[in-house]
Amino acid sequence: MNNKVVLSEDAKRHFESYINLINVTLDDYLSVRGLPYQIVADACKYSVENGGKRLRPIIVLEFCKLCKGNIADAISFACALEMIHTYSLIHDDLPCMDNDIFRRGQESCHKKFGEDYALLAGDALLTYAFQIASNAGVPPAKTVRCIRALANYAGIFGMIGGQTLDIQNEGRKDLTLEELAETHRLKTGALFRAAAEIGCITGNATCQQYDAARIFAENIGIAFQIIDDVLDVIGNPEELGKEVGQDIENDKVTYVTLLGVEGAKKLAEKHTEKAIKALKTFENAELAIEGTKYLLGRTF
Amino acid sequence: MNNKVVLSEDAKRHFESYINLINVTLDDYLSVRGLPYQIVADACKYSVENGGKRLRPIIVLEFCKLCKGNIADAISFACALEMIHTYSLIHDDLPCMDNDIFRRGQESCHKKFGEDYALLAGDALLTYAFQIASNAGVPPAKTVRCIRALANYAGIFGMIGGQTLDIQNEGRKDLTLEELAETHRLKTGALFRAAAEIGCITGNATCQQYDAARIFAENIGIAFQIIDDVLDVIGNPEELGKEVGQDIENDKVTYVTLLGVEGAKKLAEKHTEKAIKALKTFENAELAIEGTKYLLGRTF
Numbered sequence: 251m252n253n254k255v256v257l258s259e260d261a262k263r264h265f266e267s268y269i270n271l272i273n274v275t276l277d278d279y280l281s282v283r284g285l286p287y288q289i290v291a292d293a294c295k296y297s298v299e300n301g302g303k304r305l306r307p308i309i310v311l312e313f314c315k316l317c318k319g320n321i322a323d324a325i326s327f328a329c330a331l332e333m334i335h336t337y338s339l340i341h342d343d344l345p346c347m348d349n350d351i352f353r354r355g356q357e358s359c360h361k362k363f364g365e366d367y368a369l370l371a372g373d374a375l376l377t378y379a380f381q382i383a384s385n386a387g388v389p390p391a392k393t394v395r396c397i398r399a400l401a402n403y404a405g406i407f408g409m410i411g412g413q414t415l416d417i418q419n420e421g422r423k424d425l426t427l428e429e430l431a432e433t434h435r436l437k438t439g440a441l442f443r444a445a446a447e448i449g450c451i452t453g454n455a456t457c458q459q460y461d462a463a464r465i466f467a468e469n470i471g472i473a474f475q476i477i478d479d480v481l482d483v484i485g486n487p488e489e490l491g492k493e494v495g496q497d498i499e500n501d502k503v504t505y506v507t508l509l510g511v512e513g514a515k516k517l518a519e520k521h522t523e524k525a526i527k528a529l530k531t532f533e534n535a536e537l538a539i540e541g542t543k544y545l546l547g548r549t550f
Numbered sequence: 551m552n553n554k555v556v557l558s559e560d561a562k563r564h565f566e567s568y569i570n571l572i573n574v575t576l577d578d579y580l581s582v583r584g585l586p587y588q589i590v591a592d593a594c595k596y597s598v599e600n601g602g603k604r605l606r607p608i609i610v611l612e613f614c615k616l617c618k619g620n621i622a623d624a625i626s627f628a629c630a631l632e633m634i635h636t637y638s639l640i641h642d643d644l645p646c647m648d649n650d651i652f653r654r655g656q657e658s659c660h661k662k663f664g665e666d667y668a669l670l671a672g673d674a675l676l677t678y679a680f681q682i683a684s685n686a687g688v689p690p691a692k693t694v695r696c697i698r699a700l701a702n703y704a705g706i707f708g709m710i711g712g713q714t715l716d717i718q719n720e721g722r723k724d725l726t727l728e729e730l731a732e733t734h735r736l737k738t739g740a741l742f743r744a745a746a747e748i749g750c751i752t753g754n755a756t757c758q759q760y761d762a763a764r765i766f767a768e769n770i771g772i773a774f775q776i777i778d779d780v781l782d783v784i785g786n787p788e789e790l791g792k793e794v795g796q797d798i799e800n801d802k803v804t805y806v807t808l809l810g811v812e813g814a815k816k817l818a819e820k821h822t823e824k825a826i827k828a829l830k831t832f833e834n835a836e837l838a839i840e841g842t843k844y845l846l847g848r849t850f
């Protein structure tokens with residue numbers, strides 16, 4: 251990464267322990283063997299284990315911890331959220347959507363398994379997310395609230411709404427900053443909000459903590475997207491693990507085309523500061539703040 | 551319908567009142583207006599309101615009632631299940647799957663709205679099903695059990711497993727009766743089982759009632775599929791609202807190719823009898839029995 255922010259050893263250990271827990275649990279859920287219809291299970295596993303950063307489940311666990319909850323209560327929902335994120339990538343890559351044959355440097359799901367099985371793998375992951383969530387082993391009232399958050403933010407009033415706007419925006423040269431922000435608020439931001447909210451639910455957050463988590467998620471969501479746009483212009487493809495210059499090639503309106511590289515960076519910084527300010531309302535938020543700076547410092 | 555079984559006025563009223571409640575509730579859930587991404591909401595509504603028989607939600611309500619539950623506790627889950635059924639049809643019709651441009655005599659979702667929006671509409675309905683279920687207004691422990699049933703039966707260990715087998719079976723001339731039955735047990739049967747189980751959960755069924763409901767659902771699922779195969783050979787396209795002869799054209803192994811029309815009818819009758827026997831363990835099952843005979847008497 252072209253990253254000037256270096257994580258402390260403490261922070262590294264902290265986030266690596268989360269990532270290990272998330273990966274081990276995901277692998278456990280996805281290591282189904284000997285099914286007569288094994289190929290779709292294999293396609294699910296392939297896509298989930300295809301090198302994701304696990305950002306959303308990390309946010310779930312971190313907010314649970316910041317609220318002094320037990321992350322064992324949150325891990326199933328964290329994995330469910332990562333499955334929902336992965337299903338959305340599988341379906342987004344399909345020929346009728348973005349038609350991407352690569353994802354994180356590897357063949358996309360439909361390129362490797364065929365379109366029909368990739369479609370079903372996406373459907374399976376979305377459904378499996380709710381199956382896992384319904385078996386999370388926490389009190390039913392909490393489970394229902396987490397499932398509601400997953401469905402609200404992933405559905406038509408959240409991520410799917412954003413994906414629809416994204417399609418509608420194609421080829422529009424007159425897209426405003428407000429319209430761009432609304433698209434990303436839904437397409438990317440909604441799952442960040444789900445992550446923060448589920449962390450709060452499982453951690454028994456106070457009202458004030460819910461508010462702070464929401465503000466964090468909204469701002470980190472925007473900053474994250476802006477940085478993605480910036481990296482598409484100034485990033486190094488080898489470090490990023492994906493091609494750059496795609497937005498310009500596709501003649502896409504982005505934060506960079508609207509604000510320029512420096513303007514976009516400034517806006518990302520503003521939102522990063524707001525996210526960090528929200529974290530400061532929690533005790534012991536040092537590692538979370540460090541992680542946020544690291545994540546959002548990718549270009550600076 | 552080419553149906554020798556005629557429903558009594560009582561049974562007609564009974565099932566029509568269910569269908570009305572289901573349709574009004576579905577319409578209520580789906581009548582979202584003024585979204586900036588309205589097209590996907592419209593695609594969802596179009597497909598759900600495209601003339602389905604509402605079999606699965608009727609089974610939910612009927613088993614709730616047979617267990618002396620309150621159907622107000624079951625209606626949200628019944629609608630959620632119908633949404634899951636509809637999403638599966640939208641995705642099944644896509645070019646990368648069955649490539650059907652008609653569904654129930656009308657344009658299929660992707661033909662009318664485009665492939666990208668149809669894909670998202672399917673995803674949205676599946677997600678919305680869990681959103682609705684999580685807001686059903688019944689005690690959380692019950693809600694969690696219903697969501698678990700929805701996800702289990704709709705997912706890779708249920709319907710999606712069956713859809714995968716169906717793809718794998720394509721072009722196989724050596725398909726056995728057992729393999730065909732297993733495919734349908736999952737592809738069609740799983741949602742019938744979900745329906746019966748959710749009816750039982752919302753109706754506070756006894757263990758004996760759960761067993762009877764499961765036996766009913768398993769048998770009605772098989773009988774339903776066999777009759778579909780038979781109607782594809784001897785049915786009247788106008789009465790059915792769809793083309794016939796598709797299975798022969800696609801060189802498909804069906805209950806009819808394996809057993810002949812008469813053999814298939816006999817097997818369907820055997821399963822219908824088992825389903826009705828299971829219903830008889832409930833008090834006041836007369837209308838349910840009549841409905842079952844009507845449904846499964848479509849060819850006889």
